[in-house]
Amino acid sequence: MPELPEVETIVRGLVKQVVGDRIESVWIGEKKNLLKSPAREIVSVLEHSVITGVRREGKHIVFELGGAGEWIVHLGMTGRLLIALKRTALARHTHLIATLRSRRELRYVDPRRLGRLSVTRSVFAAEGFEPLEIGLDLFHGLFRGRRTPVKSALLNQKLLRGVGNIYADEALFRAGIRPRRRASRITRDQFSRLYEAVREVLREAIEAGGSSVSNYVNADGEEGFFQLRHRVYQRTGDPCFVCKSPIKRVVLVGRGTHYCPNCQK
Ligand SMILES: [Zn+2]
Numbered sequence: 001m002p003e004l005p006e007v008e009t010i011v012r013g014l015v016k017q018v019v020g021d022r023i024e025s026v027w028i029g030e031k032k033n034l035l036k037s038p039a040r041e042i043v044s045v046l047e048h049s050v051i052t053g054v055r056r057e058g059k060h061i062v063f064e065l066g067g068a069g070e071w072i073v074h075l076g077m078t079g080r081l082l083i084a085l086k087r088t089a090l091a092r093h094t095h096l097i098a099t100l101r102s103r104r105e106l107r108y109v110d111p112r113r114l115g116r117l118s119v120t121r122s123v124f125a126a127e128g129f130e131p132l133e134i135g136l137d138l139f140h141g142l143f144r145g146r147r148t149p150v151k152s153a154l155l156n157q158k159l160l161r162g163v164g165n166i167y168a169d170e171a172l173f174r175a176g177i178r179p180r181r182r183a184s185r186i187t188r189d190q191f192s193r194l195y196e197a198v199r200e201v202l203r204e205a206i207e208a209g210g211s212s213v214s215n216y217v218n219a220d221g222e223e224g225f226f227q228l229r230h231r232v233y234q235r236t237g238d239p240c241f242v243c244k245s246p247i248k249r250v251v252l253v254g255r256g257t258h259y260c261p262n263c264q265k
Contacts, residue, residue, distance in 0.1 A: 001077050001164055002075050002210070003162060003163065003211075004131070004162030004164075004167065004205075004206075005205035005206045005208075005210045005211070005226065006205075006210035007058075007059050007162070008206050008210075009209050010075075010210075011061055014054040014081065015054050017083050018051050018054065018063075018083065018100065020050070020051065020052075021050070021051055021100045021102050021104075022048070022050045022051070023051065023098045023101075023106075024048070024101055025047055026042065026046045026096065026097070028042065029095045031113060033113055034110060035117055035118070036116045036117065036118035037117070037119045041119055042071070042117065042119050045065065045069045045070075045120075048068075049065035049068035051063055051064070052065065052066045056162075057072075057125065058127075058161030059074060059126075059162050059164070060073065060124070060126050061074075061081070068121075069122065071117075072116075072118045072124050073108065076114030077115075078115075079109070079110040079114070079115030080109045080110070081106060082106075082108075083104055084107055085103070085104055086103055086105055088105075091107070092111070093113075094107050094108070095109070127157060128156075128157050128158050128160055128161035129142065129159070129161065130161065131160045131162060131198050131199060131202060132202060134160070136191075136192060140192075140195070142159045142160070143186070143191065144183065144188075144191065145183070146182070147184050148183060149179060149180045149182060149183070149252055150178075150180075150181050150194075151180070152252065152253045153183045154168040154172070155255070160198075166233045167201050167202060169233045169257060169259065170233055171194060171200075172194070173263065175190065175196075175197040176265060177194060177264055178265060179257045179259050180250070180252060181265075204226065205226040209226070210226055211227040232247050232258040234256075235247045235258060236249040243260065243262045245260055245262040247260055248260070
């Protein structure tokens with residue numbers, strides 16, 4: 001599933017490609033379970049509107065449509081936005097096509113259909129705080145006292161938005177904290193380390209263009225490279241880069257969780 005760095009990379013690509021373009025018409029396929037707004041509402045907000053900006057809110061991609069409203073895309077597990085010339089063959093599982101004045105098409109493709117498409121006539125705001133904008137005190141305030149494992153707190157989108165499984169594991173490794181530790185048992189110093197680690201990992205991943213796991217590609221059709229820098233994620237049994245202990249994998253709140261049993265306490 002694309003997380004904050006992947007979505008940020010996609011948004012940066014889209015900004016270059018579609019801002020200033022106008023949506024002339026919209027086609028929506030038969031499979032309606034992706035739609036979180038009625039199809040006719042999506043068509044009515046998108047058609048004839050100019051894309052004045054694209055921004056990221058957590059893991060959501062938000063197309064700003066001038067006064068018409070906003071189009072919100074959540075990619076789910078396998079969603080992709082493609083920009084294609086009209087004559088380019090349609091990929092299987094294409095569920096929406098927005099035809100642009102520039103004679104290109106913005107296409108939403110999603111084999112597993114776990115993404116979400118919606119519109120609002122006002123301004124969309126996602127729940128939770130942006131990890132790259134939040135200050136240390138607020139970060140500490142969000143997590144301290146929580147009895148859940150620190151990793152589940154990191155994944156809770158109502159607290160921080162955009163941090164998912166990969167970056168939670170990587171940040172906890174860098175901070176030297178075991179994923180299962182209860183947030184309430186983490187010291188203020190460790191929280192400072194975690195705060196820095198979350199931001200560092202996200203920034204590095206954005207610079208690398210995200211992590212190419214499963215079939216993620218950015219809006220330019222390029223893969224990201226942060227997976228080459230993963231220190232624990234999906235390295236089960238491989239030696240820790242710091243202490244050479246084999247990386248362990250456990251399942252925590254239903255998610256594969258990777259850590260070094262020696263470096264993380
Ligand atoms: Zn280690």
